[in-house]
Amino acid sequence: MARIDETAPSFGPEFAAAFRELVLWRRDVRRFRTDPLSETLVARLIELACHAPSVGNCQPWRFVLVDEPARRDAVRASFHRANRTALEGYDGEARALYARLKLEGLEAAPVHLAVFADETTERGAGLGRQTMPETLRYSVVGAVQTLWLAARAEGIGVGWISILEPDAVTEALDVPSDWTLVAYLCLGWPVEEHLDPELERAGWQARAAAAAAADFTLRR
Amino acid sequence: MARIDETAPSFGPEFAAAFRELVLWRRDVRRFRTDPLSETLVARLIELACHAPSVGNCQPWRFVLVDEPARRDAVRASFHRANRTALEGYDGEARALYARLKLEGLEAAPVHLAVFADETTERGAGLGRQTMPETLRYSVVGAVQTLWLAARAEGIGVGWISILEPDAVTEALDVPSDWTLVAYLCLGWPVEEHLDPELERAGWQARAAAAAAADFTLRR
Numbered sequence A, B: 001m002a003r004i005d006e007t008a009p010s011f012g013p014e015f016a017a018a019f020r021e022l023v024l025w026r027r028d029v030r031r032f033r034t035d036p037l038s039e040t041l042v043a044r045l046i047e048l049a050c051h052a053p054s055v056g057n058c059q060p061w062r063f064v065l066v067d068e069p070a071r072r073d074a075v076r077a078s079f080h081r082a083n084r085t086a087l088e089g090y091d092g093e094a095r096a097l098y099a100r101l102k103l104e105g106l107e108a109a110p111v112h113l114a115v116f117a118d119e120t121t122e123r124g125a126g127l128g129r130q131t132m133p134e135t136l137r138y139s140v141v142g143a144v145q146t147l148w149l150a151a152r153a154e155g156i157g158v159g160w161i162s163i164l165e166p167d168a169v170t171e172a173l174d175v176p177s178d179w180t181l182v183a184y185l186c187l188g189w190p191v192e193e194h195l196d197p198e199l200e201r202a203g204w205q206a207r208a209a210a211a212a213a214a215d216f217t218l219r220r
Helices: A012-025 A039-049 A069-088 A092-100 A135-153 A166-173 B012-025 B039-049 B069-088 B092-100 B135-153 B166-173
Strands: A061-065 A111-118 A157-161 A179-188 A217-219 B061-065 B111-118 B157-161 B179-188 B217-219
Touching: A012 A135, A012 B012, A012 B135, A039 A061, A039 A111, A039 A135, A061 A135, A069 A092, A069 A166, A111 A135, A111 A166, A135 A157, A135 A179, A135 B012, A135 B135, A166 A179, B012 B135, B039 B061, B039 B111, B039 B135, B061 B135, B069 B092, B069 B166, B111 B135, B111 B166, B135 B157, B135 B179, B166 B179
Parallel strands: A061 B217, A217 B061
Antiparallel strands: A061 A111, A111 A179, A157 A179, B061 B111, B111 B179, B157 B179
């Protein structure tokens, strides 16, 4: 039986246009001001992220606010090790360019937020993830993208650092052993505002052409 | 050197409030009207999804519009097999409840959109995914969540079906062998509008309490 909630919002073309701008102006931020973000604001972002879709409604996201200097040091050390190894994988011009890239804002960002998937949650009773168990972790990614857009709407920058050793980070944060690290985020007020991705600006990898949607789409 | 693009938008509290509504009213839709979506509209959603963040800016998302009846049949058959097996994993009341759940809208939805990750893309030259290669697939999930919110902003419903055998679906769609199925989506005009998740309404799994953000957050 169909059910229509009369209070359901209709967003309209003006909102859709503003949402498009939000998506276009979201950036992976690596240059942060060091002044703090209010706890209320960060809690609000996390709360909204918890409304992301999740497989079987299992809500597997677990957020860890990393405050202790020793833990942040361990994360930064992990980045530096992983980044050195990554650099060694490139030769010639690519190597020189890679060495110049700014790939994280771990030093300046006032907020470090690690996001995990709780692999053993009983919520959802396994629904929807028998044949594609990875959808549990995918649900956490949906929460991250929701938080990212919500942050940008408030003018807050987010950077996702994946050049990390997940085991080392998980150990440094002392979380339950059945949590999987999905994302390590830096949050703070951005020093810059720009439309072009950082890696495009640096000459590493441009966005695909304007016809991207067509380039990326097949019909079957 | 900091760079401020003077044309950068400032979204303001009114937009942030509307964005919050968008996130709250996004639903996993399983009840669709059968009337078509315009191709322009679908292309616009995909185009915006291509502005999601991606590791090393590698843009690994590949979209497949599934039109051919034989291919749709193969996908539905895969759902029915996987769903029968899933049902057999529950006992007693849970089994009876599971059997009554409506878990997909494959029959009515005018648009089927499979979303893959191209595991061998050269874009990004591997940057950011040496230690966490799963971030390639995570990038595709960010695109899916972006598309989902963009669709909801236009009043279009999206449902993500994960009760599928990924190998069978990949084979049925005849895509390159190094593409990984990340999501199979149904799109169409929703029959219903409601704020509570389908699985909450059906008594399967409620959302966590209003204090969810705190419940889900640790400090370290």
